[in-house]
Amino acid sequence: MNEANKYPSCLTTKEIENILKASGVQSTAQRLAVSRYVLCEASHCTVEEVKDWADQNFPKISLATVYNTLNILVEVGLLKALKLSHSDKVIYDNNVDNHYHFLDEQTGELSDISSDKIDFKTSLNESFKINSIDVLIKGTKSINKV
Numbered sequence: 758m759n760e761a762n763k764y765p766s767c768l769t770t771k772e773i774e775n776i777l778k779a780s781g782v783q784s785t786a787q788r789l790a791v792s793r794y795v796l797c798e799a800s801h802c803t804v805e806e807v808k809d810w811a812d813q814n815f816p817k818i819s820l821a822t823v824y825n826t827l828n829i830l831v832e833v834g835l836l837k838a839l840k841l842s843h844s845d846k847v848i849y850d851n852n853v854d855n856h857y858h859f860l861d862e863q864t865g866e867l868s869d870i871s872s873d874k875i876d877f878k879t880s881l882n883e884s885f886k887i888n889s890i891d892v893l894i895k896g897t898k899s900i901n902k903v
């Protein structure tokens with residue numbers, strides 16, 4: 758299996774390299790690996806989780822490198838930096854489509870909820886212009902039902 762087919766919905770290493778270059782950043786092996794991890798493998802991770810992963814793969818990677826790699830990916834729109842009410846940490850989300858979240862309070866796992874699964878009806882007058890709505894639903898998720 759070649760690398761391009763491993764994560765079919767994800768960017769190739771070459772594409773990530775081009776994005777980093779276009780942002781004026783040297784695309785080191787560490788930055789590329791961190792980018793692929795957060796864009797293709799991890800979901801809803803904190804900078805500490807990314808750093809822990811990086812430490813296992815690249816003993817010399819600095820927290821600053823992890824931070825600025827994540828910030829570049831946020832700036833170019835490949836990653837969203839979320840603040841949700843259950844945690845005071847920033848959560849990096851590789852699903853940049855409009856969506857909501859479900860927090861399993863027993864496991865701490867966050868699941869994406871498609872925005873078409875929840876319907877909002879507001880009675881705000883036209884002086885309120887809504888750009889986005891953040892929703893965090895808390896409960897427990899059964900393994901059997903999706």
Ligand SMILES: [Zn+2]
Nearest residue numbers: 850852858869
């Ligand atoms: Zn999400």
